[in-house]
Amino acid sequence: MPRGMAELTGKTIAVLAAKGVERIELVEPRAAVDAAGATTHLLSVPDGVTDGTVQSVDGDIHPGETFPVHALVGEVSADDYDGLLLPGGAVNPDTLRQDPDALAFVKAFMDAGKPVAAICHAPWTLLEAETLSGRTLTSYPSIRGDLRRGGATVVDEEVCRDGNLVTSRDPDDVPAFSAAAVELFAGG
Amino acid sequence: MPRGMAELTGKTIAVLAAKGVERIELVEPRAAVDAAGATTHLLSVPDGVTDGTVQSVDGDIHPGETFPVHALVGEVSADDYDGLLLPGGAVNPDTLRQDPDALAFVKAFMDAGKPVAAICHAPWTLLEAETLSGRTLTSYPSIRGDLRRGGATVVDEEVCRDGNLVTSRDPDDVPAFSAAAVELFAGG
Numbered sequence: 001m002p003r004g005m006a007e008l009t010g011k012t013i014a015v016l017a018a019k020g021v022e023r024i025e026l027v028e029p030r031a032a033v034d035a036a037g038a039t040t041h042l043l044s045v046p047d048g049v050t051d052g053t054v055q056s057v058d059g060d061i062h063p064g065e066t067f068p069v070h071a072l073v074g075e076v077s078a079d080d081y082d083g084l085l086l087p088g089g090a091v092n093p094d095t096l097r098q099d100p101d102a103l104a105f106v107k108a109f110m111d112a113g114k115p116v117a118a119i120c121h122a123p124w125t126l127l128e129a130e131t132l133s134g135r136t137l138t139s140y141p142s143i144r145g146d147l148r149r150g151g152a153t154v155v156d157e158e159v160c161r162d163g164n165l166v167t168s169r170d171p172d173d174v175p176a177f178s179a180a181a182v183e184l185f186a187g188g
Numbered sequence: 189m190p191r192g193m194a195e196l197t198g199k200t201i202a203v204l205a206a207k208g209v210e211r212i213e214l215v216e217p218r219a220a221v222d223a224a225g226a227t228t229h230l231l232s233v234p235d236g237v238t239d240g241t242v243q244s245v246d247g248d249i250h251p252g253e254t255f256p257v258h259a260l261v262g263e264v265s266a267d268d269y270d271g272l273l274l275p276g277g278a279v280n281p282d283t284l285r286q287d288p289d290a291l292a293f294v295k296a297f298m299d300a301g302k303p304v305a306a307i308c309h310a311p312w313t314l315l316e317a318e319t320l321s322g323r324t325l326t327s328y329p330s331i332r333g334d335l336r337r338g339g340a341t342v343v344d345e346e347v348c349r350d351g352n353l354v355t356s357r358d359p360d361d362v363p364a365f366s367a368a369a370v371e372l373f374a375g376g
Contacts, residue, residue, distance in 0.1 A: 019248070019249055020248060020249045020278070055249060057249060060207070060208060060279045060282075060283075061207055061208045061243060061245060061249070061251065061279050062251075063249065063250075063251070090208070090278050090279050090282045091248045091249050091278045091279065094248075094278045094309075094330045095248075095330075097330055097333075098329055098330050121282075127333075127334075128333050141286055142282045142283075142285055142286050145285075145315075145316050146315075146334045146337070149334070149337040149338055150337055
């Protein structure tokens with residue numbers, strides 16, 4: 001099959017985000033996954049949703065578009081999904097990491113070795129779920145000390161691949177991150 | 189001198205904050221310190237300031253008032269101040285903890301045992317400055333795991349006092365935090 005042509009047909013990918021998600025980190029990777037043929041579901045947590053939508057931001061504090069939520073993460077199972085996409089933004093994982101259902105959901109993917117793509121501040125949620133000890137990844141600079149204190153090795157690269165885990169640093173990395181996420185979810 | 193009556197006369201207190209500071213956690217404790225007779229200076233970092241002001245938020249992602257900045261933290265010395273007030277909000281310390289001048293500034297207060305009052309997400313900056321190992325404090329729930337992994341003991345109390353350090357959890361604690369900050373800065 002030609003690269004990028006419907007290579008994710010038949011797969012369903014969970015996108016987990018809450019208020020304060022960085023808009024471009026939600027929209028562009030999700031569009032790439034959709035374009036590759038997958039079905040994507042935006043999941044959230046009660047404290048991250050208003051009127052059935054997630055409020056995004058542009059550049060951390062400027063309110064951006066809102067996005068309709070498919071379900072709360074506590075209403076679904078990781079078994080229903082072939083992969084997990086975690087966009088960034090500071091307030092987004094700050095909200096997710098306080099929700100036990102969100103932590104159990106991301107931990108289920110990591111424990112099963114199912115593909116997880118996380119950008120910017122998103123690894124902060126994976127850290128709180130105690131899934132990063134001994135793993136190698138990149139992230140937004142502000143949380144790298146936290147990740148290291150949680151036992152991870154942190155590198156400064158556009159895309160870092162460690163087994164089932166693909167990570168990137170910030171909105172500038174989105175094109176490379178999107179391509180790497182599609183490849184990861186395709187089993188590449 | 190009657191409690192609360194000009195007990196901070198002659199003292200100068202630094203208030204360190206960046207974009208995304210939680211408005212009420214900046215305004216009310218600062219007003220209490222001002223009312224007790226101190227001079228307060230709002231300090232920030234280059235990435236936290238727009239047009240000479242700090243953009244606050246109400247409830248993490250809703251833009252609030254802006255506040256004029258006295259100076260960048262790299263332009264002043266901790267020696268010029270009698271105490272340090274650190275308001276919360278998620279994006280605020282996320283920005284501060286990436287700035288070496290901000291980290292050196294807060295570390296200077298902590299190393300000297302000078303009074304520091306921090307609320308909500310603010311201890312996240314103290315953590316990044318490597319000043320919390322062995323200390324006891326409280327914080328917003330989302331960062332407690334990070335603080336513990338940094339060697340701190342975290343409690344769930346309205347106000348926690350550990351030597352030179354006063355901490356509180358969230359906006360609901362602001363009245364008690366403001367009173368405790370004034371008492372701390374007064375040398376009580």
